[in-house]
Each structure stands twice: as C-alpha cells, then as structure tokens.
Amino acid sequence: MTWLSDPRVLLVFAIVLSTMMVNFVVRRGFDRLYAKAESTTTIWDDALLASVRKPLRLMIWVVGVGWAAEMIAKQSASGFEEIINPLRYVLVLGILVYFLVRFIREVEKGLVHNGSDATTTHAVGKLLRVSVIVTAVLSILQTLGISISGILAFGGFGGIAVGFAAKDLLANFFGGLMIYLDRPFALGDWIRSPDREIEGTVESIGWRLTVIRTFDMRPLYIPNSVFANIAVENPSRMKNRRIYETIGVRYEDAALLAKIVEDVETMLRADADIDEDQTLMVNFNEFADSSLNFFIYTFTRTTNWVEFHQVKQRVLLDVFGIIESHGAECAFPTSTVHLDAGGQSLPPVGAMADEAGNTKT
DSSP states (O other): OOGGGOHHHHHHHHHHHHHHHHHHHHHHHHHHHHHHHTTSSOSHHHHHHHHHHHHHHHHHHHHHHHHHHHHHHHHHTSSTHHHHHHHHHHHHHHHHHHHHHHHHHHHHHHHHHTTOOHHHHHHHHHHHHHHHHHHHHHHHHHHTTOOHHHHHHHHHHHHHHHHHHTHHHHHHHHHHHHHHHHOSOOTTOEEEETTTTEEEEEEEEOSSEEEEEOTTSOEEEEEGGGGGSSOOBOGGGOSOEEEEEEEEEOGGGGGGHHHHHHHHHHHHHHOTTBOTTSOOEEEEEEEOSSOEEEEEEEEESOOOHHHHHHHHHHHHHHHHHHHHHTTOOBOOOOOOOOBOTTSOBOOOTTOEEOTTSOEEO
16 A cells, blocks of 8 residues: 555645645635725725735645644654644734734824824834734743743842843833823924934834934934933924014115115015014114114914025015115125325224324223
8 A cells, every 4th residue: 555545645635735725715815805905995904905915824824734734643643743732823823913913014004194193103003013912922821831920920020120220221111102192203303402413304213212314314313211301392393484684784874774674574564475473573673883783573484494495585685675775785894994184094983192192092
C-alpha cells in the first residue's frame, strides 16, 4: 500500500486543496466588494474591506492547516496534538489583533481625510490600538498557563522601581497626554516659543516626542515634557495680523501733515482687506530728529503669512502715494551746517568760545 492510497494523506491533501480554493474565492470576492464600496460615501465599508482582506486570508490558512495538522497528530499519536490547540488559539488571536489594529488605523485615516481633528483622532486611535494589543497579550499569556495575577502583582511592586528608572519617559508620556487634552497646538500648526529656539510647523505628536519642521526644512525633535515648562505661541490660531509702522515726513511739510494723516486713515477704512472691527489708528505722535512721525496701527482680515505681506506691501505703497500726492516727501536722516558771513561754520548750538578762541561745549 503506497502513501497515495493512505486515507489520511488524501484527507490532508483535500483539506489543503480546499483551503487554497476558499482563499482564491475570497480574494475574488473582495475585488468585487472593493468596486461597490468605492461608490459609497461612508468610510466604514472602505475601512472594513481594506483592513479585513489580509487577516481573513491568513485566518483561512491557519484554520485549514491547523485542521490538517490536527488530523495527522491524531493518527500518529506523537503528542503533537497537545500543542496544536494553544498554538492555533495564539495564531487566531494574533490575526484578530492584526485586523483590529488595521481597522482602527483605516478609520483614523478616513476621519482625518473627512475633516475630523487630526490631533484628537490620532490620540484616540493610539489609545485604542494600545488597548487591543495589551488585552491580546494578557489573553495569550493566560492561554499559555502564565498567571496574569502574578504579573499584575509584580507590576504593582515593580512599578515604583520602573517609575524611578523611567521618570523621563513617563514625563514625556504624560506631557504628550496633556498636549492631546489641552490642545495648545495641533498637527499642521505653526508654533514658536519665546523661551526656547523653537519655531516651525508641527509635523507629528507622539507619546514621547513632538516633531516640528523648521522653516529651513530641518526636523526638530522635542521631548513632550518640555512643553510643560515653556510658553508656546500659536500664530496659526490668530484671528488677524497686525500692521504697525511708523512713517516720517520732512519738517518742511509740517503744514501738510494733518491732511496726509487724514487721507491715510480714510484709505485704510475703505480697504476691503483691513478689518474695521479691530483697532484702527493713524496719528501724528513724534517730533523726531529728522522727521515728523506718524504711525499706522491696524489689522488685516487674512492670517495667511504670504497674503498678509502682500496686503501690507500694498498699504505701504498707498501711503507713499498719498504723501507724494500732497507734494510732501518721506524724511530721511539729515544734518544742517550753518555758515557765518565769512564762510566759516558756526559752532553748534549750545557751544561757547574760550579766551583763545577755541570753541568748547
């Protein structure tokens, strides 16, 4: 009797062949389901199909091969049967965890794509994935005969020692948790700190590190615990941007200054890019050394950095045009030398001559 006529071999062959056929049918079925899921607007069917495809095919192989191995073990009486069930349980549970982790990640990406807050979504996704993995590990340990209560008891006594040894790691973990709860900034925000040389766009917020991309495109890795001890500005959440400039005209144009200031304020109030609901001031405020200075204090509607500078440039050019339209000029630092009748320069104001004719102040 050859091995081909052995019913056990034929049964194992039939099981493996059936597993391959089921796997093929499932794969073709998923291809059709994908086409239907793309026509819907909900994210749940897309997330489910994207996350279940590989785990389900792995599950089919685990069940099929496990069944075949169990049949062989029963016939051979080798004792291998005792480890098949625990091994199969561990593999099935691992595949289930693999599916849940993928599903949570796919839902997370779908929610962010549909406009949900990225920071909160990523935080909840991380917590759910950690919960699934921890639960699966404890279940596997229990299946393998390891006492969970002993592990928990050890964790209670060893937690103090671990806490001291990993205090920086724990500080960063809770720092990241506070960022998720307080939300001083979110992914994509432009932030800066007056206490540290930190400025750039938030690229990712992890449990230990926050990655900021600086304006020269360098990544900056900052431990989360740092944010508990520094002040953080978030320009991305500005409601307006401020234009605050001081402009000087010549002393020769003093008679025109009042009209210039009035026209500049009128121009700003008529500008659609200037927010009149915010403070708007144009006032003469200083007798400077070489100029009569007035200031502009106003806010733009846009908070976009590029658009703000375009608006500011246009406003300053309009101010310059108003000054020129009145026949005045912008001032620049000058000094005046006064000559006496003989062409000699006179001493500065406040100077006096000594008996030898030398001037002194």
